Amino acid sequence: MIQVAINGYGTIGKRVADAVRAQPDMEVVGVAKTRPNFEAETAVEKGYPLYAAIEDRIELFDDAGIELAGTVDELVAAADVVVDACPSGIGADNVEMYREHDTPALLQGGEDADAADVSFNARANFDETTGTDVARVVSCNTTGLSRLVAPLEEEYGIEKVRATLVRRGGDPAQTGRGPINDILPNPVSLPSHHGPDVNTIFPDLAIDTLGLKVPATLMHTHSINVELESTPDAAEVRDLLESQSRTFVIDEHMAIDGAGKLKEYAQDVGRPRADIWENCIWGESITMEGNDLYLFQAIHQESDVVPENVDAVRAILGESDAAESIETTNEALGMGI
Ligand code: NAD
Incomplete structure (x- = not known):
């Protein structure tokens, strides 16, 4: 099973977490959040191990009675791949941490293209991402x-x-x-x-x-x-x-x-x-x-990139070809209306 970390559990991150969990070949190893808000609470309710994205804020989670599994560094170290779904600009700043841990990473479309080695769309250029360290799933x-x-x-x-x-x-x-x-x-x-x-x-x-x-x-x-x-x-x-x-x-x-x-x-x-x-x-x-x-x-801006992130996980790790990955993702999510 591919161990997937999600750093940034907001609009995109929470959807990617659920989509990853639905895949037959992936597991959510944990999600990282900066604040103990309603999304942190639902992450815990869904059974996603929750990590503090910023060490100084651990106390805020303790005060809110939300249990943490560790810090984002530990999460990245434990993962095969990290999906960064932080607000625009922060993903690029996080790349250094991902490179230090030698953990392949996927950024989102809010980042500049040059923050990543390659930009990704499953239908158009799946193979170009295989073997890179950092790929960017393009915007909605x-x-x-x-x-x-x-x-x-x-x-x-x-x-x-x-x-x-x-x-x-x-x-x-x-x-x-x-x-x-x-x-x-x-x-x-x-x-x-x-x-x-x-x-x-x-x-x-x-x-x-x-x-x-x-x-x-x-x-x-x-x-x-x-x-x-x-x-x-x-x-x-x-x-x-x-x-x-x-x-x-x-x-x-x-x-x-x-x-x-x-x-x-x-x-x-x-x-x-x-x-x-x-x-x-x-x-x-x-x-x-x-x-x-x-x-x-x-x-639909909040969700069309979600299956693309799932495919990008397989692409960056070289775990599948495009057709097989797209089919697996589509079937697991129930795509096609
Ligand atoms: P969001 O604000 O809904 O979620 C971002 C989450 O990251 C929030 O929970 C925030 O608290 C958290 N965060 C902030 N700083 C962090 C840090 N240092 N470490 C970990 N987490 C941190 O944003 P979003 O809409 O999910 O956007 C995320 C990325 O996806 C951006 O690059 C955006 O451009 C891109 N994107 C967004 C949409 C959209 O319509 N919402 C569509 C496609 C792509």
Whole structure:
């Protein structure tokens, strides 16, 4: 069993912990937290050994009556691999500790690409991560774009991608984020960081991205134009996207008109935390005009990177090939809606 440590048990970390636990070949050796908050309490209730991420704060856990298994150093030493899900910037600072322990590490998309040896997306470049010390699972938006680009590039060739990302202002629990009543071009200058980030996975891809932030918490929505090198009809493109294991093409009869109904659907089908690990592409929106493909997709920012982290664990340790890992992860999580 692969012993997986999770350092940073917040929005991403707690989801990755549950996904790792669901795998037949992995165990959560422990999770590290900075504060004895509600997430620390639920980690203990779920039976995850809890480690203090900052030694000076051990007392806070004692005061709150939350039992610790040790410090983050001990956790990293005991693990085969560590998933760092700390806030942006902290992951990069932690790399030195992981290297000292010779423990391979996965960073998240909030870190700069050069904090890691390689950037990872399971569908696009699984093998490039094998044997590296530090890999970065790209952000929710870059993951969503990469899953779309990979099959289109393989099947039709791509001249250029143009994507406008309508981004949620914050996650549901991020009470300090906004905007509350505004629509912000974000960033105002072009391109947004997403295009260059997609280039960490597809170095030769021509891609321009623009971003806006809106007062929403549920999901991001992408308006996509891909100039293809060939001219399939829309039905062919739809078949291709339906055949991918991490893209959910929303059928017209479902009458899902936005992120609200997508999340409602995820709750109805019993998804943990109403998570949607797949890209959600509106079937009706898939349109070809000459060699220009257009579509809309919604991305659940809190969860689409979760199966990618699980695959990255196997990739960095060289434990599996891409197809086998993706299949194992999908089956263990119950992906495919
Ligand atoms: P979060 O704030 O929800 O969780 C981070 C957790 O790390 C918190 O529990 C925090 O207390 C803890 N922490 C802070 N400092 C720490 C330290 N020194 N050691 C250990 N733990 C520490 O953040 P998040 O949304 O889970 O984001 C984590 C990473 O994942 C970031 O790089 C982010 O960019 C990326 N990411 C986030 C999303 C998203 O939408 N939330 C999507 C994809 C990728």
